[in-house]
Amino acid sequence: MLYSNLTVNEQGHLAFAGYDTVELAKKYGTALYVIDEDKLRENCRMYIDAMEKHFGGGAMPLYASKALCFTEIYRIIAKCGMGTDIVSSGELYTAVKAGFPLEKAFFHGNNKTDADIEYAIKNGLGYFVVDNEEELDAISEIAGAYGVMQKILLRITPGIDPHTHKAIMTGSVDSKFGSAIETGRAYEMVEMALSGSNIVLKGFHCHIGSQIFECDPFCDAADIMLGFVAEVKKRYSFKTELLNLGGGFGVRYTEEDPYIDIDANIAQVASHVKKRCEEFGVDMPKILMEPGRSIVANTGITLYTVGSVKEIGELKNYVSIDGGMPDNPRYALYGSAYTVMLANRAEEKADFKCSIAGRCCESGDLIQEGVMLPRPKRGDTLAVLVTGAYNYSMASNYNKIPRPAVLLVGKSGERIAVRRETFEDLCLLDN
Ligand code: LLP
Numbered sequence: 324m325l326y327s328n329l330t331v332n333e334q335g336h337l338a339f340a341g342y343d344t345v346e347l348a349k350k351y352g353t354a355l356y357v358i359d360e361d362k363l364r365e366n367c368r369m370y371i372d373a374m375e376k377h378f379g380g381g382a383m384p385l386y387a388s389k390a391l392c393f394t395e396i397y398r399i400i401a402k403c404g405m406g407t408d409i410v411s412s413g414e415l416y417t418a419v420k421a422g423f424p425l426e427k428a429f430f431h432g433n434n435k436t437d438a439d440i441e442y443a444i445k446n447g448l449g450y451f452v453v454d455n456e457e458e459l460d461a462i463s464e465i466a467g468a469y470g471v472m473q474k475i476l477l478r479i480t481p482g483i484d485p486h487t488h489k490a491i492m493t494g495s496v497d498s499k500f501g502s503a504i505e506t507g508r509a510y511e512m513v514e515m516a517l518s519g520s521n522i523v524l525k526g527f528h529c530h531i532g533s534q535i536f537e538c539d540p541f542c543d544a545a546d547i548m549l550g551f552v553a554e555v556k557k558r559y560s561f562k563t564e565l566l567n568l569g570g571g572f573g574v575r576y577t578e579e580d581p582y583i584d585i586d587a588n589i590a591q592v593a594s595h596v597k598k599r600c601e602e603f604g605v606d607m608p609k610i611l612m613e614p615g616r617s618i619v620a621n622t623g624i625t626l627y628t629v630g631s632v633k634e635i636g637e638l639k640n641y642v643s644i645d646g647g648m649p650d651n652p653r654y655a656l657y658g659s660a661y662t663v664m665l666a667n668r669a670e671e672k673a674d675f676k677c678s679i680a681g682r683c684c685e686s687g688d689l690i691q692e693g694v695m696l697p698r699p700k701r702g703d704t705l706a707v708l709v710t711g712a713y714n715y716s717m718a719s720n721y722n723k724i725p726r727p728a729v730l731l732v733g734k735s736g737e738r739i740a741v742r743r744e745t746f747e748d749l750c751l752l753d754n
Pocket of ligand 1: 387389390408431530532533534569570571572613614615616617653657712713
């Protein structure tokens with residue numbers, strides 16, 4: 324199957340991290356997110372080792388929390404020695420609750436409010452990744468009020484089109500994020516940062532997009548960023564200490580997707596970076612990366628129970644499940660591909676073509692179309708694979724559907740990381 328944590332056991336059931344998924348569905352109910360804790364640690368280790376090995380001392384992966392965010396995940400990544408990228412005070416609050424060392428946290432986003440900035444500074448945030456001029460001024464002012472010298476990176480737009488879905492592409496000149504080199508705005512931001520009070524410019528950041536399978540766009544981005552680093556050294560005698568190359572490595576969701584060797588990709592980017600630093604005559608900055616999806620996607624699956632099976636003549640077959648776009652909006656939003664299977668009949672012939680429909684009151688509530696399954700029946704357990712990234716973190720209560728629980732499983736046992744929402748939870752904030 325797609326990953327080593329997915330197997331079929333003697334009962335013909337899908338096993339995940341060695342756990343019988345049909346048993347998990349019975350024990351904890353569905354819909355249910357299941358996360359393989361050991362795989363998560365393995366992925367973190369792989370990034371830490373690869374970055375240390377190829378970029379050398381001081382290089383560090385920052386886990387992009389937006390991919391999957393709850394208290395326990397910050398504890399796990401902190402223990403692994405990773406930093407984190409956060410994009411809101413809510414993520415920061417979660418990290419604080421987890422006791423995450425905030426000196427290793429980088430606060431992103433194109434519109435941090437004064438309240439965000441104040442909250443982060445009060446809690447000893449390591450770095451802001453500054454997006455724009457207004458934000459730079461606000462950080463300077465608020466840091467001044469707290470008597471803090473605040474470390475920052477500047478978000479730079481390298482002008483790269485990595486051929487991914489346009490909703491998750493971020494590095495082109497017309498992006499809402501950062502300041503473009505091409506227009507000269509990036510240099511103006513450097514000048515402002517260098518003359519700003521209570522601000523310490525440490526380096527630069529770029530992120531070109533998500534779900535990128537080729538290595539070339541990352542090398543191109545590194546090229547452009549190092550050219551910028553060299554120009555900034557020439558113009559302002561500024562030494563770049565940190566260069567953050569963002570996230571974006573693609574993930575295999577289906578058999579059709581290519582497999583990415585992260586270690587090999589990092590090796591390629593690193594040799595590129597080293598070569599360019601020599602050519603440009605700049606010291607190699609400490610390199611940071613921000614993997615989100617490629618750390619957590621293959622650590623997760625979602626389990627559902629089949630309800631109705633509707634055969635509309637020759638036209639279409641719908642298999643409805645007890646979840647849908649509120650727990651996984653990615654097909655509705657981006658047409659994202661997923662691998663779907665019947666967990667309790669994992670070895671049966673899949674000869675029934677169908678669309679997997681959620682239970683929301685709208686036609687676009689689909690998890691996937693054109694799926695081949697053994698003809699499902701009410702009560703079957705349906706598994707959607709590789710849902711660790713951007714599923715729980717993008718979940719909503721649309722149609723007042725409570726969010727599923729997040730269950731961690733691994734060699735050390737099983738435990739609930741986030742409990743299932745109740746109906747009371749749904750009205751907790753209502754007056
Ligand atoms: N760093 C920055 C500044 C980012 O904006 C992102 C993702 C990442 C790192 C992590 O990228 P990753 O390694 O996960 O590709 N909701 C969309 C994905 C949006 C990604 C936004 N930024 C989806 O479900 O595909």
